[in-house]
Amino acid sequence: MxxxxxxxxxxxxxxxxxxxxxxxxxxxxxxxxxxxxxxxxxxxxxxxxxxxxxxxxxxxxxxxxxxxxxxxxxxxxxxxxxxxxxxxxxxxxxxxxxxxxxxxxxxxxxxxxxxxxxxxxxxxxxxxxxxxxxxxxxxxxxxxxxxxxxxxxxxxxxxxxxxxxxxxxxxxxxxxxxxxxxxxxxxxxxxxxxxxxxxxxxAIPRNPAFFDPDLVKDLARQQLGMIRTNPQFQKHKKYGTTDGATTRNAIGVYPTRNFRFGQMKDYQLLSEEEYMKLRVGEFGCYGCLARCGKVHRVPPGRIYEGTMSDGPEYESYWSFSGPIDSPCIEATIAADRLCDELGLDSISTGGTIGFAYELYERGIIGKAETEGLELSYGNHEVMIELIRKIALRDGIGDILAEGTRRAALMIGKGAEEYAMHVKGLELAGYEPRGLKATGFGYATSTIGGSHSNGSLAFQEWGLPFPRSVNRFDEEGKADIVIFNQHNSALGEVGIV
Ligand code: SF4
Missing domain, CATH: 3.60.9.10 (Aldehyde ferredoxin oxidoreductase, N-terminal domain)
Incomplete structure (x- = not known):
């Protein structure tokens, strides 16, 4: 076959x-x-x-x-x-x-x-x-x-x-x-x-056999032509996903302080142009011209100097900035590198740390639980320390390593109210109160609060297919949510 x-x-x-x-x-x-x-x-x-x-x-x-x-x-x-x-x-x-x-x-x-x-x-x-x-x-x-x-x-x-x-x-x-x-x-x-x-x-990579090799060649050429002339592709190729903070903050959907706000002060420090200044390379995936992986290095004389990361992509740098309300670009690079080295999901890591910061702010946990660490918003050095603690299950990291849902149950004292997840999976970097269909997408996703399972409704950003929708409307969007989830499933069952 x-x-x-x-x-x-x-x-x-x-x-x-x-x-x-x-x-x-x-x-x-x-x-x-x-x-x-x-x-x-x-x-x-x-x-x-x-x-x-x-x-x-x-x-x-x-x-x-x-x-x-x-x-x-x-x-x-x-x-x-x-x-x-x-x-x-x-x-x-x-x-x-x-x-x-x-x-x-x-x-x-x-x-x-x-x-x-x-x-x-x-x-x-x-x-x-x-x-x-x-x-x-x-x-x-x-x-x-x-x-x-x-x-x-x-x-x-x-x-x-x-x-x-x-x-x-x-x-x-x-x-x-x-x-x-x-x-x-x-x-x-x-x-x-x-x-x-x-x-x-x-193995030595080899091409699969095709029923009609000439047709495959022709279709691949057509696909390439369509992609190359698409302005979105050109932008993606240039910036990868590093323009995320600019576009999300512009409309107030950059989850900040554990999803309390939709915009982060000084978000311009995380703009695509700022990342471009630190860029030292790029890479892609097999058979993809986009090469959207952008490599960044912190230059000498700055905090976390010398740290290099194969990223961060949008979801990761949001995870290391929005949840703890820190616009420190160097910290996003350091945290991204650490998560890759230790083998952690950056979204759940950042989300869980943001949750801990809110518990600390509200007095639900204190220095006794954090072993003296001050989990105050903006403190990215503590975030870096917590990433290590989570990966090694050290101190409070042992509880946070369970993810927000379980950690909240272990901590008690009303902590559940601040655990931002769907089905136990921490939410991605899109504030659903400003993107209602995306919120419905999160809520009904088969795997939980993921952005990559058809949850993102680009129709709320102006995509006219099958129709664009007002992002604040709560009614009449079921067809859009279903369309996006089917579309994502179709992509994954057919092409990956
Ligand atoms: S396949 Fe890889 S390089 Fe291409 S767009 Fe997706 S993540 Fe980027």
Whole structure:
């Protein structure tokens, strides 16, 4: 069947076994792409009441029918599992090229099952599947881990790994692959619960076979032409997502002080032009001209000097500024780097820290709980310290590592009122009171408060398709919410 290898790789870490298995063609036709097959296998194979951190849970790494093709931005990785943060179905997506390597290894997806008793990593390549000892890299950061594994297995490999946060089962740990991450819903936590430090794929990328190669070439050329002439694409290529603070603050939807306000004072310090001044490089994902990943470095003589980050993208720099009301651009770079190294979801990390700041302001927690740290708005140095504490589950970080919903229950004293989440997943950087359809999108999203699951309603920003809407209207928007969620699902089942 074109578009698929027609087989999956199962790795059982309890039994230390791996098996290849054909995928039923009917399943492929009915549940297309990464999200489709991931959802099917998850619901089919994970028992209803399974603890997400038990060996019963599955961790699925999935490709789609257009992975590795010449079409633009169609080679992202989908990770599906049962989330330890929300207790619900989870899907997280990462850019980069891991999915292309997985496809080139001969599989449409990888299912990790069971749990190892000691740290291991998985090697797939040269027709071999090996579960190897990971004691050398357990405890290492994501950069150290990837560097080590590349030295051992060579430069043509692609790696997905967790950092110290995933090892310690921080509930919102991420999986890092190259310079990209699958961040949301605690997919890295599930990987940590299986004691799986990393997956190494060793392959030479190859193009999938096409039914009509000439038509594919022609369509890819047409797509490229349409994208190149689109002014939005040009802007995205130039700035990545660093224009987010400018556009969100302009209309009052930049969540500030744990979502109390919609605009941050001095937000201009986080403008796209300010990030441009610190830019030292850029990168993209497989088969995407946008190259929206922008690399920033803090110059000498400034706070956090010398820190370099593969970002931050909008969601990350909002997470490290809005929730704690700090317009310090250098801190956003330092925090972003730290989260990538430790393997944390930046949105949940920033959201949880913003929640803690509000509890501190209201006297629900004090210096006794924070070990003397002053969680006052604007204090970015404490935010950096809290990121470390969360990843290492140190002091108050041990409670915050549970995410806002659980942390609020543990703290009590009315803390729940200030926990900003949907289904336990911390909200992204869009103030829903100024974007009502986006609020409805958050509320009805299958994975919780994510912005990337069809929740964002660009019709509220003027997109006329299927129709633009007044962003403050609360009535008559159900069709828009449904349209966006279907559209997102369509994109993910069909093209990633
Ligand atoms: S480079 Fe940017 S736009 Fe292109 S696939 Fe990666 S994240 Fe998406």
């Amino acid at each position: 074109f578009g698929y290898n027609g087989r999956l790789l199962r790795v059982n870490l309890s039994a230390f076994t791996s098996t290849e298995e054909p995928i039923d063609e009917r399943d492929i036709r009915h549940f297309m792409g990464g999200r489709g097959l991931g959802t099917l296998y998850l619901f089919r194979e994970v028992p209803k009441r399974a603890d997400p951190l038990s060996p019963q849970n599955r961790l699925l790494f999935l490709t789609g029918p257009l992975t590795g093709t010449p079409f633009q931005a169609t080679s992202r990785l989908v990770v599906c599992t049962k989330s330890p943060l929300t207790g619900c179905y989870a899907r997280s997506s990462a850019g980069g090229d891991f999915a292309v390597w997985l496809r080139s290894c001969g599989y449409d997806f990888l299912s990790v099952e069971g749990a190892a008793e000691r740290p291991v990593y998985l090697y797939v390549g040269d027709g071999r599947v090996e579960i190897r000892d990971a004691s050398e890299i357990w405890g290492k950061t994501t950069t150290e881990t990837q560097r080590y594994l590349r030295e051992v297995h060579g430069k043509r490999t692609r790696i997905a790994c967790i950092g110290p946060a995933g090892e310690r089962l921080v509930k919102f740990a991420a999986i890092v692959t190259g310079r990209r991450t699958a961040s949301r819903c605690g997919v890295g936590t599930v990987m940590g619960s299986k004691k799986l430090k990393a997956i190494v794929l060793d």
